[in-house]
Amino acid sequence: MRRIVVVGAGQAGLVLALGLQRHGYAVTVVTDRDAETIRGGRLISNQCVFHPALTRERALGINFWDGQAPEILGASFGLAGDSPEPAVSWQARFDQPAQSVDQRVKVSAWLTAFADRGGEVQIGKVTPDGLDEYAREFDLVLVAAGRGPQFDALFSRDDARSPHREPQRTIGILYLVSGRDEPLPVYPGLTFGLSQAGELFGLPIQSVRGPVFGLGFFGVPGGPMDVWDGVTGVDEHFEIAMTLLRKQFPWVEESLAGAVPSGPLDVLRGRVLPIVRDPVGTLSSGAKVLAMGDAAVTNDPIAGQGANMAAHAAAVYERRILGHGDRPFDEAFLRGTFAEYWEKAQHATRLSNDLLGPPPDHVLATLEAAQTAPEVARRFANIFADPVDYAGWLTDADTARAYLASNGA
Ligand SMILES: Cc1cc2nc3c(=O)[nH]c(=O)nc-3n(C[C@H](O)[C@H](O)[C@H](O)COP(=O)(O)OP(=O)(O)OC[C@H]3O[C@@H](n4cnc5c(N)ncnc54)[C@H](O)[C@@H]3O)c2cc1C
Known part of the structure; x- marks a missing residue:
């Protein structure tokens, strides 16, 4: 039986590991944080997962939150104009409901399930040099360690597919609950607001302590929504978020009247550099490794595509590995696997990049x-x-x- 190691336990790495495990593969997951640390830690993302990715989770029996997580039934769009009412607004249902389960909840439960089902979990931070040791021991090394520069030298930037050199939005996310006896009267789907200063993205989420409303702002750098630098605590974040809501997206304000932050760790601020990389890395030994998920393709979260494409990568990579039998995982296999994923993923990247510019x-x-x-x-x-x-x-x-x-x- 082939031995496969997955570095990183996020939406990409774990869905693949759990999928291969189902087919009897000896999979090892190496990750820098254990399940308890992830669940008890700071907010990771504001993930909205759509039907195709949920279908995959259901097929693997890792849809632990169906019937518990609020269904995300559609989208409510508003375009900011000159008055407090949106200049353009509409609502539409999704063909199938989406779902947002806090990644701290999701990933920690999946990591536990993987171990309970007999998978090997190693806790440790892997460095590019450290990968050689895994390449000696395993038939295939997959790097699913998320976004960021840590593997820059290994997976070089694909200039032709990466139009941006700098992050295009400053992001501030906060989870809210009702501070009153009744629940917040929020739209049961994605609330999407568009103004010249940036975007609002809100949705009901199943979080660590139960249901919350995730409120995210995506500000054009240098503009009136680029306000998160230097903000420290959740209370300050909340004040700024409410001011932004009032100024940029006033029609959403009423549905969040009486909302309060759900907890001191339920907050996230930062920037994401969208980048597509050469997914095949060559180690100093000459061995080849394959990136997946954000480690291969990072999109700005504006279009909510990253976790969905990570799940898509897991499905494609699993199918390719199963279909490859006992043949060596050579460079042609690695490149062919990414190419099959990219057939669809390129459209998610295009959509994400296009939404970062002014709408034509x-x-x-x-x-x-x-x-x-x-x-x-x-x-x-x-x-x-x-x-x-x-x-x-x-x-x-x-x-x-x-x-x-x-x-x-
Ligand atoms: C604010 C925000 C909002 C978002 N909203 C959405 C959304 O609505 N919908 C959507 O689809 N996507 C969304 N995304 C994107 C989504 O969260 C990511 O695309 C997705 O989580 C990528 O999954 P991944 O498994 O590739 O990486 P990650 O989820 O980042 O997982 C990487 C894993 O690797 C581990 N790791 C990292 N470095 C190492 C190392 N050196 N050694 C060992 N382990 C390591 C980490 O601990 C983690 O377990 C959002 C992202 C952000 C930031």
């Missing part, structure tokens, strides 16, 4: 038409679950306008 006229026209044409709203809302539909529709002004015309808009 045909996209604004589509958002406006969605107010009166429910099918346009439905199709737009569902590109987040299926970014492939974005390509060839909203990436092309003529196609987008022809589609609007055919929908009477």
Whole structure:
């Protein structure tokens, strides 16, 4: 039986490890934090996971939160204008509900399940040099250690696929609960606000201590929503978040009246550099290793694609590994595996990168038409679950306008 090691226990590495384990593979997961530390730690992300990724989790029997986590039923869009009411607004249901389970909850439970099902977990921080030891011991080394520069030298930047050299948003996320007896009257789906200063992204989440509302702001650098540097505590973050809400997205304010922060660790501030890397790294021994998830492709979270594409990577990598039998995991196999993942993932990256720029006229026209044409709203809302539909529709002004015309808009 092939021996496979996965470095990193996030959405990418663990879904793959649990999937291969089901087929009898001897998988080792090496990660720098144990389950208890992850669950008790600071907020990691504001993950919204759509139906295709949830389907995969259900197939693996790791959908522990179905029936417990609030269903995310659709999208509520608002475009900021000159008055407190949005200039453009609409709501549309997703074809299938999405779900957001706090990654601290999800990843810690999956790591425990992997160990309970007989998987080997090693706790330790792996360095690029340290990978050689794993390459000697294992038939295949997968690096799923998330975003950031730690493996920059190993997985070089793919310039042609990476349009940005700097982060394009400053991000501030906070989890809220009702400070009153009744629950917050929030929209049971994704609340998405767009202003010239940036975006608002809110959703119901199953968190460490139960249901919360995740409120995220994505600010254009240097603009009025670029406000998180130097903020230290959750109370200060809350004050700033409420001010941003009032100034930029006032129509959302009422649904969060009476909200209070859910806890001192339920807060996150930072920036994400979107980058696509060469996924095959060569170690000093000459051995080849393969990146996956954010370690290979990091998108700005503006379009909520990272965890979804990490799950997609896990599915593709598993299928390729199973189909490869006893043949060596050579460079052709590694490159072919990433290429199959990229067929779909490229559209998630394009969508994420495009949303970082000002919306072109045909996209604004589509958002406006969605107010009166429910099918346009439905199709737009569902590109987040299926970014492939974005390509060839909203990436092309003529196609987008022809589609609007055919929908009477
Ligand atoms: C603010 C924010 C909001 C987001 N919202 C969404 C959303 O709505 N929808 C969505 O799909 N995505 C979203 N994302 C993106 C999503 O969180 C990531 O794309 C996803 O978690 C990537 O999974 P991963 O397994 O590749 O990496 P990670 O989840 O980062 O996991 C990496 C793992 O590797 C471990 N590790 C790191 N370094 C080492 C090392 N040297 N040695 C050993 N272990 C190591 C870490 O502890 C961790 O367990 C968001 C991200 C952010 C920051």
